[in-house]
Amino acid sequence: MTDQESTDETNSSETTMIEETSDWSEIIFQTLFELEKKYSKSLRKKEVLGVIESETDRKRVTDAYMYLNSQRESLVDSALYEGFINMSELRESSYLEQMFLLEQRLNNFGQFVAKACQSIFFTMGKPTIEYSNVDFDAKTELIVSEDRDEIKLFIRKNQDVLRVFESTLLSYGDILNYEKDLFEKLLDKKFKKKELENLLSVVETEILSKMISEKKIRVVQQGEYLVFSKNGDYEELEGISSSVLLSPKKN
Amino acid sequence: MEEKFQNNDEVLNDKTEIVKLPAAITDEEKSELFKELTTILSRRWVKNKIFVFGSSEIDLLLATRFDIDTLREIIEEYKRFVEILGLEVVEYTLDGDTWYSLKSAFYAPSELLKSEFIVLGTIIGILETQTGPLLTKKIKEKLIDTNRMKAYQVDLCLRKLTQQGYIKRHQNVLSYNYRTLVEYGEKERRKIAEEFRKI
Numbered sequence: 001m002t003d004q005e006s007t008d009e010t011n012s013s014e015t016t017m018i019e020e021t022s023d024w025s026e027i028i029f030q031t032l033f034e035l036e037k038k039y040s041k042s043l044r045k046k047e048v049l050g051v052i053e054s055e056t057d058r059k060r061v062t063d064a065y066m067y068l069n070s071q072r073e074s075l076v077d078s079a080l081y082e083g084f085i086n087m088s089e090l091r092e093s094s095y096l097e098q099m100f101l102l103e104q105r106l107n108n109f110g111q112f113v114a115k116a117c118q119s120i121f122f123t124m125g126k127p128t129i130e131y132s133n134v135d136f137d138a139k140t141e142l143i144v145s146e147d148r149d150e151i152k153l154f155i156r157k158n159q160d161v162l163r164v165f166e167s168t169l170l171s172y173g174d175i176l177n178y179e180k181d182l183f184e185k186l187l188d189k190k191f192k193k194k195e196l197e198n199l200l201s202v203v204e205t206e207i208l209s210k211m212i213s214e215k216k217i218r219v220v221q222q223g224e225y226l227v228f229s230k231n232g233d234y235e236e237l238e239g240i241s242s243s244v245l246l247s248p249k250k251n
Numbered sequence: 252m253e254e255k256f257q258n259n260d261e262v263l264n265d266k267t268e269i270v271k272l273p274a275a276i277t278d279e280e281k282s283e284l285f286k287e288l289t290t291i292l293s294r295r296w297v298k299n300k301i302f303v304f305g306s307s308e309i310d311l312l313l314a315t316r317f318d319i320d321t322l323r324e325i326i327e328e329y330k331r332f333v334e335i336l337g338l339e340v341v342e343y344t345l346d347g348d349t350w351y352s353l354k355s356a357f358y359a360p361s362e363l364l365k366s367e368f369i370v371l372g373t374i375i376g377i378l379e380t381q382t383g384p385l386l387t388k389k390i391k392e393k394l395i396d397t398n399r400m401k402a403y404q405v406d407l408c409l410r411k412l413t414q415q416g417y418i419k420r421h422q423n424v425l426s427y428n429y430r431t432l433v434e435y436g437e438k439e440r441r442k443i444a445e446e447f448r449k450i
Contacts, residue, residue: 093449105450106399110365112446113372116439119359120304120352120430121338122295 025067032064032076039083048094049087058084170203178207179216186217186228193244196226200248219244276321281328284315288329292340292353301416301428303345305352326351343429354433362415366400370408371417374425375440376447384424 035057042049061080068074096105182204211217220227292305312322330340341354373393378385394400412418416430
C-alpha cells in the first residue's frame with residue numbers, strides 16, 4: 001500500500017464521518033422539532049404529560065447540543081427546554097390542585113403575600129382635635145305667631161343688610177374712568193373719614209384702595225384728616241403703614 | 252494648669268467629633284427635632300382620596316426652615332437613630348414630590364385582609380411577568396371566571412387597595428402605586444410572581 005492510497009483511504013473515511021454526522025444532526029433536529037411541537041401544543045391545551053414520558057423525551061435530546069449547527073437549531077433546542085420546564089410546573093400545579101382545595105391554595109398564597117410585606121409604620125386613629133366635633137351647627141328656633149309682625153318690621157328696617165349684593169363687572173375702561181373721577185375728587189384735598197364715606201360709593205372705595213396699593217395716589221393721615229396727593233416721595237414714608245376702614249354710604 | 256487646658260482641649264475635640272450636624276443646631280434642639288420627626292413621620296393623611304404616610308420634603312423644609320442639605324443631613328442622622336428601634340426611614344415619590352415615612356424593618360401587622368392580599372398578589376404576579384398594561388378585566392378573568400372569588404369581593408378589594416395607596420387605577424388600567432413599591436422590594440415581588448404561577 002502506497003502512501004497515496006493510505007491518504008485516500010483516510011480522506012474517504014473522513015468524508016463518510018462528515019456525512020454520517022450531517023445525517024445524524026438532521027435526525028436530531030427533526031426530533032427536537034417534533035418534540036418542541038408536541039410540548040407547546042400540550043402546554044397550550046394544558047394537557048399534563050406524565051413524568052416518565054417527559055423523562056424519556058428529555059433523554060432523547062440530552063446530547064443534541066453537540067450536533068446543532070445553526071442559530072435556528074439552537075433556538076428550537078432552547079424552546080424545547082423551556083417547554084420541559086413549563087410542563088414540569090404545570091404538572092406540579094395539577095398535583096397541587098389534586099392535593100389541596102382551591103380555597104386552601106388561595107389562602108396559602110394570601111398568607112405568602114402577607115408575609116412578604118414589610119409594612120409602613122404609622123400610628124392609627126384620628127387626630128385628637130377634630131374640627132367637625134365643635135358645635136357649630138345652626139340652631140333653628142320656633143317663632144311664636146305674635147312675634148311675626150315684629151319680625152316683618154325688623155326686616156323692613158334692615159333691608160339694606162339683608163339685600164344680596166350683585167357682583168358688578170368692570171371693564172378696563174370703566175376702571176380708568178373711575179380713577180380719573182377719583183383724581184378729580186380727591187387730589188390735593190383733605191377729608192375727614194366721615195366726609196369720605198359720604199362722598200364715595202362702594203365701587204369707588206374699592207378702586208381707591210387699588211390705586212393706593214399701586215402707588216398711583218398717596219394718602220397720609222394728618223390728625224383726623226386724610227390728605228391725598230400725587231406720587232410723593234415714598235422713601236420718606238417707608239416703614240410707616242396704617243389702614244383706614246371706610247364704610248361708604250353710597251351704593 | 253497646662254494639664255487642665257490640655258484636658259479641656261481634648262473635651263472640645265471630642266465634642267466637635269461627635270456633633271456632625273451644623274453648629275447652629277444644638278444637641279437639645281436635635282433631640283426635640285427627632286421627637287417631632289417621629290410624630291410627623293408616623294402620621295397618616297388623606298391626599299386626593301388616597302392614604303399617604305409621613306411628610307413631604309417641602310413640608311419639612313417649610314416647618315424647619317432648614318436648607319435642603321441640612322434637612323437631608325438631619326434625616327440621615329435620624330435614620331441611624333430609628334434603626335435601633337427596628338424602623339427604617341423610607342423615601343417615596345408622590346406626584347413628583349419626595350415624601351418620607353417610617354417602615355418596620357422586620358414585621359408589622361398589616362391592615363389588609365386575606366382576600367385583599369390575594370388580589371394584590373395576583374396584580375403583582377401578573378405585572379411582574381407581563382410587559383403590557385394590566386386591565387381590570389384580566390384580574391377578573393383570573394379570579395372571578397375561575398370561580399376563585401366573587402365579583403363584588405374583587406371590586407371591594409380593588410377599591411380598598413386603591414384607597415390604601417397600593418395600586419393606581421387609570422380608567423381600566425392598573426399599575427403599582429407608591430405603597431406596593433415601598434412595602435415589597437424587587438426580590439419579594441419576584442417571589443410572589445413565582446408563587447402566583449403555581450396557583
